[in-house]
Ligand SMILES: [Ca+2]
């Protein structure tokens with residue numbers, strides 16, 4: 001699933017403002033609700049029982065008509081001096097000013113603003129000033145453009161005002177409590193609005209319908225029974241907590257107006273995991289100076305660790321995995337897992353491209369010292385090479401029962417693979433090959449290195465360039 005990683009300035013500043021203004025907003029808006037003590041805000045250390053949490057929450061939106069209130073004209077005589085002026089687009093200029101005189105209607109200590117549309121000035125807002133209060137233009141869908149500005153009402157009660165321009169006249173279409181964030185929360189190309197208010201965070205989702213001239217609203221706490229809800233623009237998820245001292249649970253918003261628990265995120269915080277289910281890292285090793293994506297020379301790294309779920313320590317093949325974590329010079333990361341037990345050999349080789357290295361792993365199987373191995377060849381792609389995200393393609397994995405065939409249908413090797421895998425340059429070929437050592441067919445007795453074969457990737461598959469009998473016992 002695609003995860004939105006973009007964090008825009010407005011989101012960050014809006015989040016900061018939410019925190020600053022939650023108290024004031026709660027006082028102004030939530031007086032008729034029972035008071036909830038700050039102690040009931042869920043703590044990160046709280047006990048978690050995933051099973052009591054709803055997998056999905058269907059939200060019901062209530063539509064209300066656009067208010068369509070024209071902005072009032074500003075009398076030029078009220079303008080003392082211009083603080084700054086920003087051209088938002090061809091039609092709209094946003095201006096902050098100081099009134100000619102302060103009075104009951106225009107008290108001191110605020111920043112005042114107006115917009116100029118086709119030469120006509122309209123009074124806009126009175127705010128606490130600073131960068132957080134700028135006029136912002138946002139396109140919610142295709143040509144549906146709105147302008148937003150934040151305003152402080154009363155003591156510290158924040159609202160977001162949405163207006164649009166119709167026939168050169170600005171109309172307020174909606175006012176939303178709190179400092180709203182505009183984000184495509186279901187990633188369908190149309191942006192929604194999310195706003196959180198209250199000392200115990202209470203989040204609502206809004207969407208605008210410009211054909212119907214309505215704004216629809218669903219309050220998450222009211223409809224889910226959650227005590228707490230917040231939106232995180234970085235991960236594009238909602239955090240809900242249903243009981244005091246419960247870890248917040250991450251939900252994604254789906255286009256069918258449903259919140260669905262995001263188990264990928266929630267499992268990370270699953271404190272129900274017993275000790276015996278937790279992997280033990282037997283050993284880890286960092287390999288630096290690699291060139292896996294062909295970008296930035298040898299600036300890629302791999303960290304290879306053996307994890308073990310065999311709590312009794314028998315070193316069993318079916319209870320351990322080798323995890324290869326890759327970090328490119330670009331900062332992007334990916335990972336690949338192969339079955340292994342005990343020790344392994346790590347090689348890099350130009351198997352699939354002259355421009356970059358592939359990873360070859362020779363891993364011990366069955367028992368750490370049996371001499372039997374599996375060989376993996378991993379073709380690594382950085383972000384943007386084949387997918388927007390980095391990926392690892394396994395071009396060789398010898399763990400299966402069935403013999404591995406070459407591009408022209410012959411067995412790559414016979415018998416079992418044994419230790420001694422190495423990388424070799426191949427005469428008159430641009431790429432490198434792998435030398436696999438094997439017991440050969442029909443061999444009984446001690447496991448020994450009886451045959452070796454050089455395999456080479458020809459673009460479509462592996463071919464055997466050379467096969468040698470290496471030892472006669
Ligand atoms: Ca959307």
Ligand SMILES: [Ca+2]
Nearest residue numbers: 295296300329
């Ligand atoms: Ca690189």
